[in-house]
Amino acid sequence: MPPGKSASAAATPEPRRRIIFLGLRGIPNVQGGVEKHVEMLAGELAACGWDVEVIGRSRYLPHVGSGSWNGIRVSPLWAPRKMALEALVHTFLGVWLAALRRPDILHIHAVGPALLVPLARLLGLRVVVTHHGYDYERQKWGGLARRALKLGEYFGMRLSHGRIAVSSEVARAMAERYAAPVTYVPNGVSVAPPGAETGILEEFGLQPKRYVLMAARFVPEKRQPDLIKAFAKCGASGFQLVLAGDAEFETPYSREVRALAKNMPGVVLTGFQTGGRLAELFANAALFVLPSSHEGMPIALLEAMASGLPVLASDIAANKALALPADDYFPLGDIDALAKAMATKMANPLSEEQARAQRLQVEQAYSWPSVAQKTLQVYRSTLVN
Structure with a gap:
C-alpha cells in the first residue's frame, strides 16, 4: 500500500x-x-x-x-x-x-x-x-x-x-x-397505525365494530356480488357491509356491483381509500372478508390480519397458502356457507389476546x-x- x-x-x-x-x-x-x-x-x-x-x-x-x-x-x-x-x-x-x-x-x-x-x-x-x-x-x-x-x-x-x-x-x-x-x-404487509380520526366513519355513517369490510378493486374475480348476497342472508342485524374500492374502467361487472349495493340495505360504497382513511376502516371493522376467485398473494387479507381482524377467505390456493385455521375459509362461490360463516364470526369476535397474537405473527412473517x-x-x- x-x-x-x-x-x-x-x-x-x-x-x-x-x-x-x-x-x-x-x-x-x-x-x-x-x-x-x-x-x-x-x-x-x-x-x-x-x-x-x-x-x-x-x-x-x-x-x-x-x-x-x-x-x-x-x-x-x-x-x-x-x-x-x-x-x-x-x-x-x-x-x-x-x-x-x-x-x-x-x-x-x-x-x-x-x-x-x-x-x-x-x-x-x-x-x-x-x-x-x-x-x-x-x-x-x-x-x-x-x-x-x-x-x-x-x-x-x-x-x-x-x-x-x-x-x-x-x-x-x-x-x-x-x-x-x-x-x-x-x-x-404494512398498515398505517391509527392516528387522528379522519372522519371517514362519520362520513359514511359507520359505527365501530358494527360493519364487515372488503377492500378490493371492482373486477369479476373479486366477487363482490357473492359477499353482498351473503350479507343479505346472514341476518346480521345492526351491521353494515363496507366495500372499499372502485373500478378503473366502467364495465358491466362494476355496474352490477353498484346496482346490487344500491338495492341492498346496509351496503356502503366508499370508493378507493388509502392511508389513514383506510387504516381507520381496518381498525374499526368487525370482520374482513375476501371472497375472490383469483389472487396472487392477498395483500388486503394480510393487512386485515395485521390489523387484528377476524377474517374469512375463499378456499382458493393463494388464500390457503397462508395456512389460516379451517374456520377462516369457506368454499368459493358458496353464498350460503359464506353467510353462515359470517354470522358465526360476528357472534364470536377475537379476544384482545388473540388479535395481538395474530398481529405479531403477520408482522414477523411478512x-x-x-x-x-x-x-x-x-x-x-x-x-x-
Missing part, C-alpha cells in the same frame, strides 16, 4: 446501484396489489441506498409530475385508456425509456408486462420479473388476451435474468414448468424489510451472473 494511504481509502466502495420498476399503474396511493407491493418495496430499497425509479401511467399520477416522492423518482408515461392495451403499450414505451436511463436492473412486474422482456434483452437491459399470479385466469380476459398473458409468462420465466414469485405454489410451478430457478419472495432483503439477494445474484 502506498505511504499515507489508509486501508479504508484503498478499499473500492460498492457502486450505488440503480433500479427501475415497470409494469404497474404507479405510486403512491394507486389502487392495486402490484402497486402497493412496488410502493413499499421501492421505499425499502431507497432506504438501503439504491437509486429507485418507478415508471407509472400518467393518468393515475395527476399530482406527481416528473419528480421525487419519498426519495423515489416517479416518472409518468402516457398509456392508452383502453383496458386491453394500457399495460402492454405502457410497458413497451417504458422499456425504451429504461434503455435510455440504463439502470443496473429493470424490474418488470406481472406476466402481462413480461411480454416485453425480449425487447428489454435486445436493448441490453438486465431484467428481473416478478410473477404476481396467474393473470390469465382472471375472468375479465378473453381467449386472445389469455394466450398473450401465457406468452408473457413464458418470456418472463425463460428469458429474464432473475425470477421472483409472490406465492410459494407459483414459484414451484414455474420452476417445474420452465426448468429455471424462481425465488419465492412473499408480499409484505415484514417489508425482509421482503426487500430477499429481493436484493435476487438482484445481487443477477448482477454477478
Whole structure:
C-alpha cells in the first residue's frame, strides 16, 4: 500500500446501484396489489441506498409530475385508456425509456408486462420479473388476451435474468414448468397505525365494530356480488357491509356491483381509500372478508390480519397458502356457507389476546424489510451472473 494511504481509502466502495420498476399503474396511493407491493418495496430499497425509479401511467399520477416522492423518482408515461392495451403499450414505451436511463436492473412486474422482456434483452437491459399470479385466469380476459398473458409468462420465466414469485405454489410451478430457478419472495404487509380520526366513519355513517369490510378493486374475480348476497342472508342485524374500492374502467361487472349495493340495505360504497382513511376502516371493522376467485398473494387479507381482524377467505390456493385455521375459509362461490360463516364470526369476535397474537405473527412473517432483503439477494445474484 502506498505511504499515507489508509486501508479504508484503498478499499473500492460498492457502486450505488440503480433500479427501475415497470409494469404497474404507479405510486403512491394507486389502487392495486402490484402497486402497493412496488410502493413499499421501492421505499425499502431507497432506504438501503439504491437509486429507485418507478415508471407509472400518467393518468393515475395527476399530482406527481416528473419528480421525487419519498426519495423515489416517479416518472409518468402516457398509456392508452383502453383496458386491453394500457399495460402492454405502457410497458413497451417504458422499456425504451429504461434503455435510455440504463439502470443496473429493470424490474418488470406481472406476466402481462413480461411480454416485453425480449425487447428489454435486445436493448441490453438486465431484467428481473416478478410473477404476481396467474393473470390469465382472471375472468375479465378473453381467449386472445389469455394466450398473450401465457406468452408473457413464458418470456418472463425463460428469458429474464432473475425470477421472483409472490406465492410459494407459483414459484414451484414455474420452476417445474420452465426448468429455471424462481425465488419465492412473499408480499409484505404494512398498515398505517391509527392516528387522528379522519372522519371517514362519520362520513359514511359507520359505527365501530358494527360493519364487515372488503377492500378490493371492482373486477369479476373479486366477487363482490357473492359477499353482498351473503350479507343479505346472514341476518346480521345492526351491521353494515363496507366495500372499499372502485373500478378503473366502467364495465358491466362494476355496474352490477353498484346496482346490487344500491338495492341492498346496509351496503356502503366508499370508493378507493388509502392511508389513514383506510387504516381507520381496518381498525374499526368487525370482520374482513375476501371472497375472490383469483389472487396472487392477498395483500388486503394480510393487512386485515395485521390489523387484528377476524377474517374469512375463499378456499382458493393463494388464500390457503397462508395456512389460516379451517374456520377462516369457506368454499368459493358458496353464498350460503359464506353467510353462515359470517354470522358465526360476528357472534364470536377475537379476544384482545388473540388479535395481538395474530398481529405479531403477520408482522414477523411478512415484514417489508425482509421482503426487500430477499429481493436484493435476487438482484445481487443477477448482477454477478
